[in-house]
Amino acid sequence: MTTPNPLLHVQDLSVVYRAGEGAIHAVQDVTLSLEPGRSLGLVGESGSGKSTVAAAILRLLPENARITSGSIVFDGTDLAELSDRNLDRLWRWRQLAIVFQRSLSALSPVHRVGHQLDDVLKLREPGLTEAQRQERIVGILRAVRLPDRVLRAYPFELSGGMMQRTMIALALLCTPPFLILDEATTALDVITQAEILREMERLRAEFELTTLVISHDVGVINAIADSVAVMYAGQLMEVAPKERFFSAPAHPYSKALIASVPRLRGQSGRLTGIPGTLPELHNPPPGCRFAPRCPHAMPRCSAAPPPLYQIAPRHTVRCVLYDQHPEQRP
Amino acid sequence: MGRYLGRQLLTIIPTLFLSIVINFALLHLAPGDPARIYAGQDIATEAQIEATRRALGLDDPLPVQFLRYLKELAQGNLGISFAYRRPVLDLILDRMPATLLLTGTSAVIAFVGGALLGAAAGRRTMSRLDLSLSFLSYTFFAIPAFWLGLLLILIFASKLGWFPTSGMRDVRAGYTGWRAWLDVAHHMVLPTLTLVLVQMPIFYRITRASVVQQQREDYVTTFRATGMPHGRIFRRYAMRNALLPTVTVFGLSLGFVVTGAALVEIVFAWPGIGRLTLDAVFRRDYPLLLGIYLLLAVTVSLAILLTDIVYAALDPRIRLR
């Protein structure tokens, strides 16, 4: 089985925030690979570090955050090594774009939508004439099924769904090969969310996009990802193809997470949650960060972070329960 | 937009009327009998006080006085000053140019300077620039204007001799033509500096806070992600958003420009309306005070209107909602 070269490969990424009470180890040794055309869902609850991973990939971390180790290789170049200026000129938006959750405030409230789209295009593709830019923008708007009047509108005049489509249009403006959807549909109503996700599926094919989908909602991941990566408290717990993840989750956290999700079908009795609370990230447990809440925890879990075990093709788990497959270590 | 303006204009009229009623009532109900004051408080006989009361038109019942005032007002007559026995409008107009020159100039400089410095500090919080500017802003905010004024006089007029001590022109020299303008400009420096220094911290702090807040807004992150340089995001987007609250405060402060800055006018012997107002208060010069208050109400209303227009131009959410 030949695996194509990944478009994005994140290796052992760690991010630390400086904060009042000391350093917060928000992301620890995260390794992710994303092949061209694929869609990876990065799922995790609050504090899991999933959005920090996205920010690190785009080098948009806040001032008090720092990548302490690891590489972010995109199409053969380590983004972590690039200067900001270089990143701005060649990579941001031309190669990597992002759609944020907070769509209603994601554009300047006092400038027209068209002006802001045009401004970005002008910046990224200075060679285009005004007419060419106009043509490109109108084309993209149509691609995301927005009426032309959006150009003349201000953000507050658009509904949540339209605004989110606008943000997708903005992301696609320079037809980047890679797109991050960071909780892109979280603020939307059920029906609109489904609509936008369907739209994204269509655009993924149309624009041949490779996407990293970040969400706390496994339903969203199920709707749009090919494979799933689960994060907990800054650590990557499990990576698996979507079907395998939902049918046979391996990590105790993954299992508990899926069990917590209320369903529309099947048993409706009591929901099961995960007792306990997130560990404090400025002083994380030395071993597996899930160990304090894990029903299967054993002494060695708290000793050192468990390694990743490969338990099936494309399926890795960071849990010592899978130590009986030593030959499958990656 | 037209509808919006029409609406705003319509609300000004009742506002003005209300302010006239309230001013009139407050003045006349406040303690202190102008007749007694104008007759000379201790030595005047009751007959003299009564005569003064009649002369000032204060012997009629209050409603009659109010209706008379309204009637005069309707004919564009602001009345005759108790103290100066001259039309209130003339007295105000006498002082208007000096007032507008000083307070207007300093308001504009304070606004522009405060906004620029606030923006510079807000862009890089905790930088050396930010820390020193913030320290200065707190310092000057805490200094009473008249004290600062005197300090500037002692340093720049008495010690260094760079600027004249006070007044608006060199009374001895009596310049004419362009020299006269230069002379006024020379006299303006210290009072303007005083007002700018005490007002700038307000604009500085509002702008700084607003810039800091705007830089945390999601759209800034969006544009950062597109690879737009900080400076461009700041100039094109954050600054305009950040200026909204500053503009509001500036607009309101413009409304008060006509009333001058009494304490600074006193320290620098600047012939502005602030001093006239203060004197009128002490003298219980009702017509003059009513005139000044009415002027204030009008200009504040207009300033609010203007601010609304500017705000609406800057912020479509106001304009279109």
Place this chain on the structure above:
Amino acid sequence: MSGLPPTEPLLQVTDLRCLFPVRRGLLDVLARRRHAIHAVDAVTFDLQAGEVLALVGESGCGKSTTGRLLVRMLKPTSGEIRFRGRDIANLAGSELKAFRREAQIIFQNPFEVFDPRQTIGSSLRQALDIHAIGTPAQRDQRVHEALEGAGLSPPAAFLARYPHELSGGQLQRIATVRAMLLEPRLLVADEPVSMLDVSVRAEILNHLLDLRGRYGTAIVFITHDIAVARYVATRVAVMYLGAFMEIGTVEEVIDRPRHPYTRALLTNTLSIDEELPSGERIEISGDPPSPVNLGAGCRLAGRCPFTMDRCRTETPRLRSVGSGHRVACHLVEEANAQASPAIPAPPQSATPPRPSSRV
């Protein structure tokens, strides 16, 4: 479900309406033009003691307003809210205070409802202080027990803490404890778990259900997530633009939805189930219209793929389609009249395949 006999519901809501006037400007006032948002429109239902009714709908559908009306945080524009046989729509003063002891509400964001400068202990005691329940010592005791009962132990560890020292889940649990300290007969829970991570939701929901079991409290559970509603509710009401579209038992509404809007909600809800919710996905297009000055006709007319002429002119009433299952839809009504159970397929099937089916 003890208490009152089923023939006398705890709560009987009849034709409840709440209009928020919109004053657009002086010219409107002068011209005596009136605008109003129909936040809640002709809502009618009843609730038995110990029952859990879920109010489900998208943002702005009026479900929160309804909740606030039920506990009289808001005063209805018209209509009747009979609580234990007594209309509470126009209560005031001490009567209102007495009623509020029996009807509590909890909100989405617990950080906003606790005074950040007060310890948890004093916030909790305050609830008892206001209604002067027991001696101070008894109040402390009761607070202690309640925390312990909610699994927040040792209680002393929580009593002395401030809201910001707790996680959202813990604080929401304490908010629930506070609401239940007075052993109310009615609890309105307004999106109590939507801010919380999915793994801690279960605790809150289970806690709520435990409390219901213990005190026989009836719960009106407001949520945008119909899947959550399925877990906590005995009955579900689906709201759209201030009006009930469908109401019935959980099984009826979720397994056998009749209203196109309910079906749209269900079929668009993202899930991780292999099996799809009933029927073909219903596509409701566009955004909801402005709730200002709604005219006659079905609120969904225009967005609904089954819109008929009648839908645009005549407001459908809630009509029974089975035991306790009521639907406000002309189509359902007509289908019933023709004794045909099925709803026709959507007029066009050019919709893309369901996302989850794509691999």
Place this chain on the structure above:
Amino acid sequence: MSSRSSGRTRLNAEEIALLERQLREVSWSRRRLLGRGVALGLAGLGAATGRWAMQRARAAGLQTPTAQKGGDGTLVVIVSSDPLSFNPDFQVDDGGFPIASNIYNTLLSLNGTYEVIPELATSWEVAEDGLSVTFTLAEGATWHDGQPVTSADVKYTFEQIVADPAAPAATLLSPIEGVETPDDRTAVCRLKQPSASILGFIAWYGTFILPAHIYQGTDWTQNPANQSPIGSGPFKLVSYEPGSSIELEANLDYFGEGPYVDRLIFNIIPDANTALQALLNGEADVLHSPSPPASQVPTLQETPGIKVALKQYPSVYYIGFNLEKEPFNKPEVRQAIAQAIDRDQIVEIALAGIGSAATTFYTSAISWAVNNDAQAPSFDPEAAAAALDAAGYPANGGSRFKAQLVYFTASPEYGDIATVLKQQLAAINIDVELVGLEIGAYGDRMQAGDFDIGLINGFQGPDPANLRIRVGTGGSVNHWRLSNPDIDRLLDEGDAGTDQESRAAKYMELQAILARDLPIVPLANVVVPYPYSDRVSGVFFDNDDPVASQVGLNRFTLTRIARE
């Protein structure tokens, strides 16, 4: 109350003090102005003829008037406020007073030592029956528009003043029945009854002779000349910039001696510190008002190029007791308190040495009426303590009693004096609580009798008759509720007297009663500093300069500027 305290506000005073200052200026200073004028005017009346004054002036060895007018350049005088108008007679206008004094003439005026001296009238004669005064007007006096000044102008002015009850001098000139004009240069004032004080009043406030040809038959409050005055004085108005300056130029046709300066500019500067800096920075030559803070005077006196004239006003700081309250109703207690006061310390500390201890019960500035035998008790704290012990107020290690000292916060001096008093009384174990109030509250509180001790000052001129408002039953500033039939009788008799000697006897007897009963205790005399450039000479406030006796108050007619 003090005349000059208006100028004493220090810059570090709060805005409220400013407000009070201005209020006071309007309400109190008229009394002060009247006071200043007529006080020593009566000395002139004693001689009953203007020639006396002329002779006296000559005796002082003054040079005879020269024909020179102008040539000395520009004199810049700082004043604290704007004139209300340029008609100085129809209303109280303290800001306008120094300006009007140089544009208009009064018939008579008061010199630097408060003596009546001639101005527009070169001589005057009181009839034997005391029922008329005949004034002879100066030769060649003209209005600034060229018209001659005649007796008709005097007639118009005095009759108009008396006819308008709102005019500030109306009451003071009310003895005038009418004015006859036998010829252009002779004006005869007929009096209703003999008046001891009329010449002093004529010489002082609100009595500038106005041009009848401009004002006759018009509303004198609205006449356009109120803005562009036509006077007969040594200077003519050139321009007025409201809030800024008033520029006058020399009236080269002036009938009398002077003026010597070409231009007289009044520079309006309300703040005392700024005004002083403007003088020090050479932007002005004379600081007329606002007066510099007393604390700065010693430094100023050492400043090269600056002279400071210290001028005593007929005003005294004093305390009064609430005679209706225990224990202040007891003479022995008042006596003890008076003995506990060290006046020299008050002058030294509270007045920064500018002033002098006041020990008599009438101002020493009006010497003919002062009873120097009736002295306030001298400083003797031991005796005071013993007297209080004996009176039944033992200290017993604590305080004997509390006393609320209410004063008026118009200028810092009051608070400073009050503080010194508090300390001095603490030394004999009286616990003083200080209550400083702005004018409105002060007046209300004193009127209501809600105080133990009050601290004020006030003009005691122009004539001792004015003591009535301070110590007469029901007097407007008799806050002490003093009601002594003997005092009231002596006030009546003093008023009715015509010759100074007999009048003085009445007032001296009155002062003896005050010294015995001590309803009030004098503390210090008010002295006002006038700083000015040492290039300037011939100013009215400089009593060391012979000119001060020759020229009316506020007149810069004879002021000269030395060339550098």
